[in-house]
Amino acid sequence: DKAGHRHFMAKEIAEQPSRLTTALNHYLAEDGTFRLPGQGLDFRAMDRLTMVACGTASYACLVAKYWFEQIAGLPVDVDVASEFRYREPPIPPRTAALFVSQSGETADTLAALRYCRDKAATILSVVNVAESSIARESDLALPILAGPEIGVASTKAFSCQLVVLALLALEAGRQRGHMDEATHAERLAALRSIPGLVNHALGLSEASDRVAAKLAEARDILFLGRGRMYPLALEGALKLKEISYIHAEAYASGELKHGPIALVDKSVPVIVMAPHDELFDKTVSNMQEVMARGGQVLLVTDREGANVAAHGVWEMLVLPDVAALWAPILYAVPAQLLAYHTAIAKGTDVDQPRNLAKSVTVE
Ligand code: M6R
Numbered sequence: 001d002k003a004g005h006r007h008f009m010a011k012e013i014a015e016q017p018s019r020l021t022t023a024l025n026h027y028l029a030e031d032g033t034f035r036l037p038g039q040g041l042d043f044r045a046m047d048r049l050t051m052v053a054c055g056t057a058s059y060a061c062l063v064a065k066y067w068f069e070q071i072a073g074l075p076v077d078v079d080v081a082s083e084f085r086y087r088e089p090p091i092p093p094r095t096a097a098l099f100v101s102q103s104g105e106t107a108d109t110l111a112a113l114r115y116c117r118d119k120a121a122t123i124l125s126v127v128n129v130a131e132s133s134i135a136r137e138s139d140l141a142l143p144i145l146a147g148p149e150i151g152v153a154s155t156k157a158f159s160c161q162l163v164v165l166a167l168l169a170l171e172a173g174r175q176r177g178h179m180d181e182a183t184h185a186e187r188l189a190a191l192r193s194i195p196g197l198v199n200h201a202l203g204l205s206e207a208s209d210r211v212a213a214k215l216a217e218a219r220d221i222l223f224l225g226r227g228r229m230y231p232l233a234l235e236g237a238l239k240l241k242e243i244s245y246i247h248a249e250a251y252a253s254g255e256l257k258h259g260p261i262a263l264v265d266k267s268v269p270v271i272v273m274a275p276h277d278e279l280f281d282k283t284v285s286n287m288q289e290v291m292a293r294g295g296q297v298l299l300v301t302d303r304e305g306a307n308v309a310a311h312g313v314w315e316m317l318v319l320p321d322v323a324a325l326w327a328p329i330l331y332a333v334p335a336q337l338l339a340y341h342t343a344i345a346k347g348t349d350v351d352q353p354r355n356l357a358k359s360v361t362v363e
Pocket residue numbers: 054055056057100101102103104105106109152153154155238239242358359360
């Protein structure tokens with residue numbers, strides 16, 4: 001049931017405010033205490049967190065790496081499951097392994113989990129399908145409560161994965177004494193405001209549609225982001241190529257001059273994901289390098305970013321202000337909308353893109 005939407009993907013994008021609220025309410029008691037099933041989790045007993053996943057779920061892990069390291073001082077490795085499973089990575093004691101999967105059935109992710117079975121101190125998973133193999137084989141499985149996701153392109157599962165990982169990172173930071181009470185409370189309040197902001201961001205659908213008419217003509221598209229926005233650039237590029245079949249690549253903004261800038265000319269739109277945060281000026285200078293070579297920049301930013309960096313850009317999508325830490329959750333929405341509208345402009349099969357399966361149960 002598409003609930004009046006043209007595609008499941010559109011429905012799933014639109015559902016995010018309510019799904020995110022459900023996930024937050026599931027894990028937070030009235031007084032803001034974090035609730036976990038069973039014995040809970042002792043983050044002080046961990047020296048390292050190893051996160052493993054595939055595709056979009058691996059980008060959720062990459063965002064979470066920035067969070068766990070900054071908020072909790074907990075070192076994190078992130079690996080794609082197909083690489084992790086055959087590399088025989090050593091798992092030192094006091095390492096927790098965390099697997100993220102919408103379906104909970106992805107063959108490589110499950111194999112990576114089994115590899116960690118007798119090696120990691122604890123096996124955690126963040127899944128959408130609560131009865132899945134990955135959930136069943138974990139010591140502790142945390143549901144994201146996104147509801148069934150039908151569109152092959154993952155949307156609401158990604159944002160719900162991010163919210164659950166954000167809550168875990170906050171809890172880790174609190175337990176490990178890495179932030180004071182006031183900072184914790186402030187960050188939690190900011191996280192609770194995300195569903196409302198996501199609702200606002202859905203209003204960018206029309207603007208995304210307008211921009212998409214031009215994106216649909218491109219042969220190649222670059223995405224740039226810095227810091228916690230780098231994984232969002234990766235997610236934007238994956239989403240776009242999955243459903244519009246346009247070649248899209250993402251780079252950490254700082255990598256631009258180490259190679260990819262050679263690709264830039266006036267036929268290559270460059271999508272820059274950059275809230276006005278502590279790294280904004282650096283991203284803007286990368287953006288200027290792109291514009292100096294004729295690149296058409298689409299800047300995805302907030303009001304302040306739009307005020308100071310509009311000069312010379314081709315188009316802007318302006319999002320509401322958001323706490324810098326949680327911006328990746330909000331910026332997932334324009335990444336999804338751009339892919340969706342570009343696919344529509346190209347006339348591709350949005351919900352069932354060619355060559356792809358919703359759940360990859362063979363390696
Ligand atoms: O079910 P999983 O989360 O384990 O799936 C992982 C990837 O196959 C998945 O995220 C894929 O990249 C999506 N089609 C992305 O939109």
